[in-house]
Amino acid sequence: MSYCLNPNCPKPYNPDGNKFCQTCGTKLLLGQQYRALKLIAAGGFGRTLLAIDEGKASKSYCVIKQFYPQGNNQANHQANNQANNHPTRAARLFHQEALRLEQLGKHPQIPELFAHFQQDYHWYIVQEFIHGQNLAQELAATEPFREGQIRRLLSQLLPVLNFIHQGKVIHRDIKPENIIRRATIPPGAGVGIITPPDLVLVDFGAAKYATATTLAKTGTTIGSAGYAAPEQIFGKAVFASDIYSLGVTCIHLLTQTQPFNLYDPMENGFVWRDFLVNNPVSRQLSRILDTMIQSSIKLRYQSAIAVMDDLGITQETEAGLTWEPFRRNQLTPQSTGKTGKTGKTNVTSNSRPPRGNPRIIVFAATTLKGHSDEIYSVAFSPDGRTLASGCRDKTIKLWELNTAWEILTFGGWFSKHSAEVRALAFSPKGRSLASGSADHTIKLWNVRTGKEMFTFTGHSGEVNSIAFHPQGYHLASASSDGTIKLWDVRTLTQLTTLTGHSSLIHSVTFRPDGKILASGSADATIKLWDALSGQEIHTFEGHSDQVLAIAFTPNGQTLASASADGTIKLWDIGTAQEITTLNGHLGWVYAIAFDRSGQILASGSADTTIKLWDVDTTQEIGTLNGHSDTIHALAFGPNNRTLASGSFDNTIKIWR
Numbered sequence: 001m002s003y004c005l006n007p008n009c010p011k012p013y014n015p016d017g018n019k020f021c022q023t024c025g026t027k028l029l030l031g032q033q034y035r036a037l038k039l040i041a042a043g044g045f046g047r048t049l050l051a052i053d054e055g056k057a058s059k060s061y062c063v064i065k066q067f068y069p070q071g072n073n074q075a076n077h078q079a080n081n082q083a084n085n086h087p088t089r090a091a092r093l094f095h096q097e098a099l100r101l102e103q104l105g106k107h108p109q110i111p112e113l114f115a116h117f118q119q120d121y122h123w124y125i126v127q128e129f130i131h132g133q134n135l136a137q138e139l140a141a142t143e144p145f146r147e148g149q150i151r152r153l154l155s156q157l158l159p160v161l162n163f164i165h166q167g168k169v170i171h172r173d174i175k176p177e178n179i180i181r182r183a184t185i186p187p188g189a190g191v192g193i194i195t196p197p198d199l200v201l202v203d204f205g206a207a208k209y210a211t212a213t214t215l216a217k218t219g220t221t222i223g224s225a226g227y228a229a230p231e232q233i234f235g236k237a238v239f240a241s242d243i244y245s246l247g248v249t250c251i252h253l254l255t256q257t258q259p260f261n262l263y264d265p266m267e268n269g270f271v272w273r274d275f276l277v278n279n280p281v282s283r284q285l286s287r288i289l290d291t292m293i294q295s296s297i298k299l300r301y302q303s304a305i306a307v308m309d310d311l312g313i314t315q316e317t318e319a320g321l322t323w324e325p326f327r328r329n330q331l332t333p334q335s336t337g338k339t340g341k342t343g344k345t346n347v348t349s350n351s352r353p354p355r356g357n358p359r360i361i362v363f364a365a366t367t368l369k370g371h372s373d374e375i376y377s378v379a380f381s382p383d384g385r386t387l388a389s390g391c392r393d394k395t396i397k398l399w400e401l402n403t404a405w406e407i408l409t410f411g412g413w414f415s416k417h418s419a420e421v422r423a424l425a426f427s428p429k430g431r432s433l434a435s436g437s438a439d440h441t442i443k444l445w446n447v448r449t450g451k452e453m454f455t456f457t458g459h460s461g462e463v464n465s466i467a468f469h470p471q472g473y474h475l476a477s478a479s480s481d482g483t484i485k486l487w488d489v490r491t492l493t494q495l496t497t498l499t500g501h502s503s504l505i506h507s508v509t510f511r512p513d514g515k516i517l518a519s520g521s522a523d524a525t526i527k528l529w530d531a532l533s534g535q536e537i538h539t540f541e542g543h544s545d546q547v548l549a550i551a552f553t554p555n556g557q558t559l560a561s562a563s564a565d566g567t568i569k570l571w572d573i574g575t576a577q578e579i580t581t582l583n584g585h586l587g588w589v590y591a592i593a594f595d596r597s598g599q600i601l602a603s604g605s606a607d608t609t610i611k612l613w614d615v616d617t618t619q620e621i622g623t624l625n626g627h628s629d630t631i632h633a634l635a636f637g638p639n640n641r642t643l644a645s646g647s648f649d650n651t652i653k654i655w656r
Contacts (some may be wrong), residue, residue, distance in 0.1 A: 002028045003036040061129040109160045109200050130200045132183035135176035145253040148400030148407035155313050155403050156199045162304035165239045172237050174245035175227045178203045226259035230295050243301045247292025366404040368652040375646030377633045379424040384638040390421030408450040415452040423465045428472040436463030454492050465507045470514040478508035496534050507549045511556040520547030526561050538576050548590050553598040562589035580618045591634040604631030
């Protein structure tokens with residue numbers, strides 16, 4: 001269907017093939033290229049329509065903004081335009097805004113301007129269509145935002161504010177409705193080391209070009225009630241007015257309460273903490289938000305940079321844009337074949353880059369500190385936004401990766417494990433987390449609340465490894481008692497016990513198709529089990545010492561095993577034969593992980609290094625140095641550009 005561009009048309013919908021509206025005769029194609037499909041929103045000065053760009057082969061979606069600032073009467077527009085040879089004041093303002101959007105649209109978090117022109121007595125702006133929900137819609141469908149989400153929001157939007165303020169533009173209408181979480185990443189974005197931000201700042205219709213002259217003048221009151229700063233209400237918006245609106249947006253998202261209800265006239269300020277329900281906020285973030293929403297401009301942050309500094313957000317400038325949510329410790333390109341004598345480089349290489357793989361650049365983006373003892377396990381959530389870590393200090397922590405912020409510690413004093421947490425696994429949908437401990441138990445946790453859901457008991461030894469079945473219904477656990485147990489997470493019951501190893505079991509994992517379960521033991525063997533019947537299928541022998549870790553490639557055709565003999569072996573599941581042995585580590589190899597392509601294998605060792613291997617050529621690609629003690633845990637993120645490592649030096653490193 002085509003939608004008529006005439007705002008007074010009583011029956012705007014038309015068949016696709018029509019060139020003119022069948023009701024009022026208005027031309028349906030805007031600028032010979034853009035066809036409106038439906039009305040998105042309308043107001044006193046204009047309306048917004050979803051459209052399709054017929055000038056592109058892809059027929060991609062776009063947004064048409066139609067303006068009628070002097071009323072929607074066609075005769076009035078014609079008279080105004082013909083009264084003088086020069087443009088009307090409204091027309092001049094429209095063109096200034098269009099040019100402003102053209103400048104700002106070069107930022108990846110601001111919709112790009114495609115065109116602006118006049119047709120049939122109306123003015124039009126055509127912009128990029130951002131597919132996704134705005135934060136008001138997201139909040140209505142979920143629970144209040146937690147601290148980690150607010151920090152991530154600020155880490156994404158403060159650089160955008162800094163960018164537009166550098167361009168002398170004040171947005172003047174920041175609120176949840178004008179922040180869209182992009183549902184899809186545009187083509188070409190995210191190619192490189194850093195995942196692009198998914199929040200987009202929209203609706204610059206209220207934006208004001210700020211110069212020394214205009215800042216001194218009193219202008220028209222523009223903005224949204226409740227979010228607009230006091231000085232903006234009186235027509236004197238400044239850059240700090242946007243900081244105020246962003247701060248009010250944050251406390252609205254934290255409390256799920258409208259700003260008017262958060263403000264107490266008797267206190268002459270917001271009492272937003274009174275509206276927090278089971279949603280603690282740290283003192284640091286509370287102080288920052290309070291400073292952002294100060295009524296007095298003098299007491300408020302004067303710039304986005306000042307807020308970023310207090311939050312610890314590092315900004316970098318590239319192609320005129322300023323955003324960087326991670327702290328870069330060191331950036332070292334892959335070497336060309338020789339290792340430096342100093343041994344200080346982050347990456348050393350013993351071979352050429354792998355065939356068919358892009359050039360690899362690795363650096364330690366950040367170090368997560370918070371645990372008080374050795375890190376035994378790490379696990380990424382399925383969406384890659386959070387990381388869980390298990391420690392000898394008996395705790396499990398959840399981290400927000402984009403801000404490197406600790407979100408919560410699972411459980412309380414009475415529900416946490418009574419011994420070190422040796423294994424972690426997210427359920428396939430990411431709603432629950434399983435933990436295995438040296439206290440012989442497995443616990444299920446609610447990821448959102450951090451509360452314990454259930455405790456499985458039955459092992460008589462330490463639980464060293466756990467794994468969810470790909471469908472999420474069953475959980476496997478491997479123990480020092482020499483057994484593997486399968487549990488039903490729906491009925492919370494034990495299904496069966498697998499026996500066959502002659503010593504303790506260090507590792508267990510399901511093949512990606514869920515049909516085979518593999519286990520690695522201190523008896524130096526790897527066993528394959530039928531995941532349905534529990535019958536033993538095959539035993540791999542070849543290591544001369546304990547098998548400490550195992551991992552399947554994503555296609556399930558190859559199994560890797562890491563051993564106390566200092567080697568890694570690759571096994572062909574189809575032929576049940578050893579493919580090769582990888583040598584290079586100088587100590588026990590405790591951890592291994594395949595990336596999502598299956599082309600790269602990472603291994604962590606007691607020699608304090610992480611090595612990267614090309615699976616096809618079986619050659620070492622490089623070595624990551626940075627930890628000062630044994631690396632006991634490794635995990636690749638689902639975006640395939642992030643590697644997490646947990647060490648006995650009490651830290652977790654995120655490698656990009």
